[in-house]
Amino acid sequence: xxxxxxxxxxxxxxxxxxxxxxxxxxxxxxxxxxxxxxxxxxxxxxxxxxxxxxxxxxxxxxxxxxxxxxxxxxxxxxxxxxxxxxxxxxxxxxxxxxxxxxxxxxxxxxxxxxxxxxxxxxxxxxxxxxxxxxxxxxxxxxxxxxxxxxxxxxxxxxxxxxxxxxxxxxxxxxxxxxxxxxxxxxxxxxxxxxxxxxxxxxxxxxxxxxxxxxxxxxxxxxxxxxxxxxxxxxxxxxxxxxxxxxxxxxxxxxxxxxxxxxxxxxxxxxxxxxxxxxxxxxxxxxxxxxxxxxxxxxxxxxxxxxxxxxxxxxxxxxxxxxxxxxxxxxxx
Numbered sequence: 075x076x077x078x079x080x081x082x083x084x085x086x087x088x089x090x091x092x093x094x095x096x097x098x099x100x101x102x103x104x105x106x107x108x109x110x111x112x113x114x115x116x117x118x119x120x121x122x123x124x125x126x127x128x129x130x131x132x133x134x135x136x137x138x139x140x141x142x143x144x145x146x147x148x149x150x151x152x153x154x155x156x157x158x159x160x161x162x163x164x165x166x167x168x169x170x171x172x173x174x175x176x177x178x179x180x181x182x183x184x185x186x187x188x189x190x191x192x193x194x195x196x197x198x199x200x201x202x203x204x205x206x207x208x209x210x211x212x213x214x215x216x217x218x219x220x221x222x223x224x225x226x227x228x229x230x231x232x233x234x235x236x237x238x239x240x241x242x243x244x245x246x247x248x249x250x251x252x253x254x255x256x257x258x259x260x261x262x263x264x265x266x267x268x269x270x271x272x273x274x275x276x277x278x279x280x281x282x283x284x285x286x287x288x289x290x291x292x293x294x295x296x297x298x299x300x301x302x303x304x305x306x307x308x309x310x311x312x313x314x315x316x317x318x319x320x321x322x323x324x325x326x327x328x329x330x331x332x333x334x335x336x337x338x339x340x341x342x343x344x345x346x347x348x349x350x351x352x353x354x355x356x357x358x359x360x361x362x363x364x365x366x367x368x369x370x371x372x373x374x375x376x377x378x379x380x381x382x383x384x385x386x387x388x389x390x391x392x393x394x395x396x397x398x399x400x401x402x403x404x405x406x
Contacts, residue, residue: 122203129141146379150210150221152231156171158175175241184279201225228296242259274289353387367401
């Protein structure tokens, strides 16, 4: 009897000690995750991608779009603002956006389409992207990153909010060159209040003022990169740099739908030799010079970028082990 009692007490003590270790482990994991989050947000330098081009893609919308930077392709999500969805694939989010603008869901989709056209117009000329490559979850297989996008008129997010085509939304990320998110958040809120007062964009859709632009010129933030190292060969001007915020005055703009150029990289008609091609920079035409890769597989490879290495080709839809063995030698 006594022996059973002590055995039971021993098991209880062991179980208590195990639970204590589990709690300590959980706390350590949480602290590590928090540290990683802080590192992603605060300690990484800004990468500046200059002379970027908008890539025409059906998945583009007002605040998320495909971009070519030199030979590379990315998807960027504009920080601190949110434009309405342009389709009903996320009904819950659409309802939330419609409620924010105090309009119906079909009207919210209209606002989203107007924001998409506005962004397409603003990005019809080369623009600059400031990013820390922080992951912004999306539906595409291609990774999506948070960014501040700057046109010749200044910050794109500010322009969208000032014209009533986006709401102030999201984590209060610290913009490049700032020590706090408060000044930028305050400025965005002021722009939203002005758009409401003027009843433009989503705030004026019931009055037929969806495509009416801001009544007076505004000052949008401009981030000026101060280069500290030369750009990498073969890519866009992409450098870790310090960034200085400034402002510029711009005139009132009217939407005029235009189509941005797709990436203008030229490819050779010569057959690609084994080991020559770069998986992340090859054009569709170059990919099709590889035996076993036609138009469909070439597009799927491009859509699946970026790759850590060509070994990741196996995750592309339609490339099995046999096909992988055939095409892998052609990539660096």
